[in-house]
Amino acid sequence: MIRKGRLEDLDIAMDIFDEGRAHMRNEGNFNQWINGYPKREMIIDDIEKGNFYVVERDGEIVAAFTYILGEDPTYTYIEGKWLKDNPYGTVHRIGKREKVKGVMKEVKDYCLTKEGTIRIDTHHDNVTMRSVLEKLGFTYCGVIYVEDGSPRDAYIY
Numbered sequence: 286m287i288r289k290g291r292l293e294d295l296d297i298a299m300d301i302f303d304e305g306r307a308h309m310r311n312e313g314n315f316n317q318w319i320n321g322y323p324k325r326e327m328i329i330d331d332i333e334k335g336n337f338y339v340v341e342r343d344g345e346i347v348a349a350f351t352y353i354l355g356e357d358p359t360y361t362y363i364e365g366k367w368l369k370d371n372p373y374g375t376v377h378r379i380g381k382r383e384k385v386k387g388v389m390k391e392v393k394d395y396c397l398t399k400e401g402t403i404r405i406d407t408h409h410d411n412v413t414m415r416s417v418l419e420k421l422g423f424t425y426c427g428v429i430y431v432e433d434g435s436p437r438d439a440y441i442y
Contacts (some may be wrong), residue, residue: 286396290328290337290349298328298349298380305380309411316435317408323378329380338395340381340388348381349387349401352396360404362438365427374403384434389417393442406437 290298301319306318330350340348343415355374360367372394381388406429414440417429419425423440431437 286341286389287338288341289335289341290332292332293331294337294339294346294349295325295328295332297336297346299325301346301349301376301382302328302380305384307326308383308413311350312411312413314408314410314412315398327413328378338392340391342385347385348392349381350379350392351377352392352399354378354400355426357404359406359429359431363427363429363439365425367404367426367439368424369402371402372400373404374400376403376405389414390421393423397442403442404439405429406439409436409438 301316302323308317328337336351336353338350338352339351352374354374355372360375376392376396377388379392393403403404403423405418405423407418409415418440421432421442423442425440426441428436429439
């Protein structure tokens with residue numbers, strides 16, 4: 286089950302993000318989610334704007350993500366080409382418990398009920414995420430640059 290995240294979910298979500306960060310480091314990805322990203326204040330802002338979601342299984346929060354409808358400023362410029370130019374939603378800051386499977390498919394299916402096109406990006410070093418996205422039918426479109434200027438591989442569904 287996916288539901289809107291609440292402030293009382295914040296500590297669990299931050300723990301999930303810490304677990305995701307550790308997983309990335311264990312896989313050799315030292316360039317993504319650095320300097321404490323995603324920061325607590327950012328997630329509070331996502332919650333207050335109604336853009337934060339949690340995935341529950343058997344009453345336990347096992348994943349968390351941000352989903353924003355509408356244009357994402359970091360997606361305005363792309364080295365490559367978006368395959369669709371229609372309205373979209375963007376998934377950001379997705380993290381899950383290490384032992385949990387199938388979360389990204391669940392998130393994709395949920396987001397598609399809100400908007401027919403999804404955009405998402407990940408660091409090139411995040412081999413696991415790139416593989417999951419491709420297996421779920423997302424298509425690589427090119428490289429975008431996030432706020433700090435670092436590149437990300439951009440995908441669309």
